[in-house]
Amino acid sequence: MNYKSLATISHNQFIFKFSYPIKKIVLLILAVWAVLPAIAQPVRVAVAANAHFVLRKLADDFKKKTGVEVEIISGSSGKLTAQIKNGAPYDVFLSADMDFAQSVYTDGFALSKPRVYALGSLIVCSTTGAAVENWKTLIRDQKTGKIAIGNPTLAPYGKAAAQALNYYGLYHELSSRLVFGESISQVNTYVLKKVVNIGFTTESLVYELSPADQFKWQKIDVKAYAPIQQGAVLLKYAKNKNFVNNKRFYDYLFSAGAKAIFGQFGYRTL
Structure with missing residues (x-):
């Protein structure tokens, strides 16, 4: 065997030794790359x-x-x-x-x-600091002004608020003063920015408020609206x-x- 043959063998062995692990590395990289988007x-x-x-x-x-x-x-x-x-x-x-x-x-x-x-739990809240224990009397007073509830068609808490007002015979009486939020989030905005004086919203809002945003609130009796x-x-x-x-x-x-x-x-x- 001449030097040329030995050189060819050595060159081929070199390629084999290094190409095999490189192939494994490339396959591993491709596998990881495929999984990354999911992760x-x-x-x-x-x-x-x-x-x-x-x-x-x-x-x-x-x-x-x-x-x-x-x-x-x-x-x-x-x-x-x-x-x-x-x-x-x-x-x-x-x-x-x-x-x-x-x-x-x-x-x-x-x-x-x-x-x-x-x-969920429905509450009524006052943005003026007025006590809401007797909320049914409070909201009948014209001085109370606008009252926010969610859109009963789009927002289940709005539907519950409408049910509660109907239960107590108040919905028709108050209809001209109701402000409808597209979602309960919009009602919360009306309440927190004091666009309205009274709002019907989710109890969960109470536990997210900063001390500066606290307001008077009262749970609505669960018998007044569907669960x-x-x-x-x-x-x-x-x-x-x-x-x-x-x-x-x-x-x-x-x-x-x-x-x-x-x-x-x-x-x-x-």
């Missing part, structure tokens, strides 16, 4: 405005436990439902009632039937990317840890 993709949660505050706390707790980010999209249950049915890229939907969640499932946009994640059963569904879009984490967050909503957090914001759980 980085947050769970996209569409949430009814009343539960926006508590969801932020839940998202923080979920991230601490799993390292997975949660992106929050807040709005009225009715508008979010319309967005979902028009193809909005949401993974989980937390409605303020069961009806909108059921509608999403019935129309084929959810993977399973809705489950109740919380029972606010808030339903959640895992959406079909969740299967497109990162399904494991999307399903993980949905299941987390019904865990003991999540229930404890809901309780901190005035919600009851089953």
